[in-house]
Amino acid sequence: MTGADGAARATIGPQSLLARGLVGQERVRAFLASAVEQRRVGAAYLFVGPRGSGKLDAAYALAQAVLCPHGGCGTCDDCVRVAHRTHPDVHLLQPMGAGSYVIEQIRDLIDDIALAPVRAARKVYLIDDADLLVDASANALLKSLEEPPDTVTFVLLGTSRETILPTIASRCQIVPFRPVSPDAALATLEAELTAPREICRRAVGCCASATQARGFVQSAERQEARRLALRCLEVLPDADALDVLHAAAACVDAAKAPYEALKAEQDSAYDEGAAWMSASALKQLTLRLKRELTARQRSGMMEVFGAQRSLLRDALCLAAATGDEPYNDDFAACAHTYADRLGLDLLPRALDATDQACGRVRRGVSPQLALETMLFDIKEMLTCQP
Ligand SMILES: [Zn+2]
Helix, strand or coil: CCCCCCCCCCCCCCCCHHHHCCCCCHHHHHHHHHHHHCCCCCCEEEEECCCCCCHHHHHHHHHHHHHCCCCCCCCCHHHHHHHCCCCCCEEEECCCCCCCCCHHHHHHHHHHHCCCCCCCCCEEEEECCHHHCCHHHHHHHHHHHHCCCCCEEEEEEECCHHHCCHHHHCCCEEEECCCCCHHHHHHHHHHHCCCCHHHHHHHHHHCCCHHHHHHHHCCHHHHHHHHHHHHHHHHHHHCCHHHHHHHHHHHHHHHHHHHHHHHHHHHHHHHHHHCCCCHHHHHHHHHHHHHHHHHHHHHHHHHHHHHHHHHHHHHHHHHCCCCCCCCCHHHHHHHHHHHHHHHHHHHHHHHHHHHHHHHHHHCCCCHHHHHHHHHHHHHHHHHHCC
16 A cells, blocks of 8 residues: 555545544544555554553554555445454554563564465554564564565554664654543543443543443443452452452453453354465464454453552542542442542552553463452552551
């Protein structure tokens, strides 16, 4: 698509991710839309901005526009698959190593680049946490970034330009994202959906992006996972160790449940491929499906920790008497308990514990273990308090 001079302008449909998403990122939207419309999408982008600024949503929006034969109609089969994050030509990479990418992941990616797209005319690689591309993994990627096949678009996502290796950043078009305020996210969600305000508030409290929040409002299963996440904190002050383990297990199971449908979809994608793909292509497909499922389940756990974080934040606002409206109206008594028991001294430490749990899951620790460790850490803080 790069520099396809003279080609007809693409039309971005009103149902496309690019038209509907990118809350609070109007400049980014205008920039990407203009590249798509003029059929001048580059080979490598680096989206930089804080967590929650919607970089991954924007990356999928760009992928949709790139893979759709009409430039992002929002309604064709390719567009729908990208929106459901099940398009076989969109590859999401997330670090599998302890705080970094492992070299095998990048080698697999380079092998995959050489293969033809499965459905669309192009392929898009989304590389999350590009800050964690260092040393060998970064070096291995450089050549592909510099001279990608003309059927490939890379979108790297990072926190800031400074945290990305200069050798990587210099090979990409840099697109800066601004932080999005929770109020702006809530206003957009309420305007778009007819869901009750309290459900929208809960969504903004536990989700890291607008698309995630939209999906949360529409999913009873994800709302149930949130309820069980908060239930862990609710039982914690009076629970014994076994109760804590039971609550954590129920919560982790509930967080996995929404992705069962994806697993079924993947199984049928595999069966479809098994009929005609070579053994090595099939192996690649299996690895990719496994990674995608892990990534999605991981994001379910991030929502669990996000919910727990938002409840502790409600407690912190109560303890500090800020008068802020809580995110979790249905767990108000629990927020009061934590405000009283942990107070301004210990609540920031409890919030840190949720961040650490997220970090552990991102580094490949089992969700169950990360959640248990976090709960026992907070339980100790509850016990220490005189
Ligand atoms: Zn389309």
